């Protein structure tokens with residue numbers, strides 16, 4: 098704000114009109130920002146909806162990037178609602194004086210017409226082509242029937258009876274009881290042609306001496322507006338009542354700041370003794386300080402860049418307010434700026450979050466595409482190994498299994514026979530002598546004992562087998578099962594009917610689910626029955642055996658004695674073999690199905706990744722560039738263009754004396770000719786802005802889009818200013834030591850970018866800038882991208898481009914190649930093209946020669962050490978290029994040799 102309003106606006110008409118113009122300008126500027134923000138909100142939402150519709154992100158990821166309802170409402174309200182100055186004060190007369198002064202006319206009656214203890218209603222003042230007043234009762238208008246209104250066109254001061262409630266002079270008919278409350282709290286709306294207010298500004302005056310709750314006043318007065326609270330202090334100090342009101346205000350709204358304006362007290366019948374000298378500002382400041390409204394740190398000196406200060410507004414205090422309108426306007430402007438900044442910051446946060454999610458998703462998709470085929474291969478190989486081990490075990494280890502069976506019999510025989518002795522046989526009716534009644538019952542008894550013995554026996558052998566199959570070791574099975582379950586988890590939810598991991602389980606179970614069954618018609622059973630008959634014959638006392646422990650022992654031991662381990666081993670092996678083979682075939686089929694499903698899924702993942710990289714990331718980055726630029730524009734205004742410093746392919750670089758509290762900047766003005774360039778620029782800006790400051794990378798200060806130019810919309814990127822570029826420096830030659838130091842700086846910058854997962858992709862002389870100490874910084878990160886976001890596009894400057902750039906598959910080592918070429922120039926100490934490249938008549942010839950292995954020639958004065966660095970860096974196979982750390986070590990060695998021994 099300039100000094101032009103140094104005196105009170107009431108002094109002269111020209112001051113008043115300047116004030117009105119300045120106020121209107123502030124409101125217009127704010128409304129213009131609101132329009133931009135609203136447009137950005139709509140465009141961002143459209144993009145979000147598109148992302149959702151195209152299903153490029155999984156739903157839980159997508160749900161994270163929506164702009165919250167509260168934020169959306171905040172932005173929409175800002176652009177649709179008028180600004181309202183909410184005037185509060187200790188007394189009615191304080192408010193009336195301030196408002197009259199502001200409007201430069203005596204619109205509101207003051208003391209002595211209205212006394213400070215009169216009950217005054219809430220008032221809204223609006224600009225309107227015709228003059229009139231109305232009472233707003235619960236949202237509906239009722240014209241007040243007073244003489245004031247009839248002569249409204251001619252009055253300048255609103256009549257007393259319209260303003261106060263229940264004046265004894267009030268001649269209006271009394272309302273019936275239930276309406277009385279509503280009538281008393283109704284809002285008086287004053288409409289009048291008022292240039293100061295226009296369509297986007299209103300004044301709202303809080304009621305005086307009405308017993309309304311602060312919450313009610315707050316909601317009524319702020320409804321449908323963007324409020325700016327102004328509190329007029331017209332008394333010597335804040336009374337206990339005032340302090341209580343302010344405390345209550347704080348509880349109703351914790352974030353709304355208040356502009357406190359202290360005005361001198363007019364001598365009045367109410368306050369005959371007061372004058373300005375007796376109104377100590379210090380005392381009021383202390384009272385407000387104690388309430389936490391003002392602080393000792395002036396708002397101006399707060400760190401404006403911090404999140405808190407840019408979104409949380411500070412209350413302020415202006416002394417002697419009626420002659421300090423410049424300060425008042427300054428506050429209004431700042432307040433509105435901060436509202437707009439808050440709105441645009443909300444947008445910016447959601448766009449940044451969206452880009453972060455894109456980056457993470459692109460990374461996850463790339464990982465998925467890389468890992469899934471590997472997982473499938475691993476599963477196939479491991480299952481094959483498992484299958485082959487199991488089959489060879491069953492084929493070749495029949496003897497071992499036979500031994501195992503013998504061992505098992507030996508180990509469990511005694512225990513098993515003892516257990517069989519005490520086996521309960523149910524469902525059979527025995528005689529008193531414990532004999533069976535029929536041969537069928539006898540057969541049943543032997544069957545029960547047989548089943549019992551065989552079941553235990555099966556288990557014992559299975560346990561032995563499991564121990565012997567080393568391939569089933571927990572680790573092996575664990576990794577394979579985890580790998581499979583991962584593959585199955587990655588399928589679509591509705592695609593999980595058959596599972597290969599179940600088939601794998603089957604293979605594993607086949608290895609120990611042996612089943613030693615003895616069919617009834619087998620030789621074995623005949624032997625058993627014969628043995629039984631023999632046994633029965635030995636019982637002298639009866640033909641019918643007693644089903645007692647001896648009988649059970651005898652049956653159990655006969656079974657065990659008659660098991661032929663050789664036959665059993667063969668049977669077990671055949672059984673295992675069959676089962677394992679079947680399970681393996683089943684597994685194979687299921688794995689093939691799984692592979693198919695994954696290959697379809699990965700195809701769609703690749704599509705999605707392409708869309709995220711090429712379509713949506715640039716789109717959101719562009720919205721973000723607009724939000725950030727708008728925020729910078731609101732906060733710092735348009736930077737002033739100075740002398741032209743240079744021109745590149747994409748823009749013109751100018752000097753700029755200072756911007757955003759930074760001295761000595763440059764301004765790169767770029768007019769993107771089409772959407773592709775817009776997107777490239779937006780991405781450059783996004784990645785550049787996110788890089789934490791580093792001494793080897795040129796600092797980006799901010800950006801502004803110049804909307805004032807309707808034909809073109811230049812994007813102005815503001816950066817720190819350096820002395821010159823390396824191209825210019827080499828033209829004038831540099832000492833060897835300086836050149837090696839510059840090379841070290843470049844390596845440091847590159848290592849920093851690579852450490853952040855970024856690839857520069859355009860390392861060349863003009864993109865290395867030097868400060869006044871000839872220390873280098875990397876600039877022009879136009880092609881700089883995270884590796885996962887690179888879509889294989891052909892970018893860079895021809896002679897610095899690594900051959901694999903033409904294959905669309907490349908990584909950060911393209912920067913190492915480019916450094917090799919840069920280092921050739923640095924060592925040659927001039928900017929002349931290498932002869933091997935210079936003889937190429939065109940870019941295409943150059944590239945084809947580079948692909949054939951042609952590189953810059955060795956100059957006679959190159960040392961072996963330097964030449965070795967170059968040839969290693971420009972190796973055709975990226976994997977054979979050195980790590981930057983290695984290059985750094987070698988350069989440090991060379992550098993140390995340039996320092997003379999002391």
Ligand SMILES: Nc1ncnc2c1ncn2[C@@H]1O[C@H](COP(=O)(O)OP(=O)(O)OP(=O)(O)O)[C@@H](O)[C@H]1O
Nearest residue numbers: 742743744745746747750763817818819822863877
């Ligand atoms: N931060 C800076 N400080 C001082 N000079 C600068 C700065 N940035 C750029 N310049 C000067 O402006 C010139 C043009 O820069 P610009 O980045 O637009 O183009 P370039 O890098 O030469 O080419 P291109 O961007 O087309 O690859 C540079 O060569 C450099 O001399």
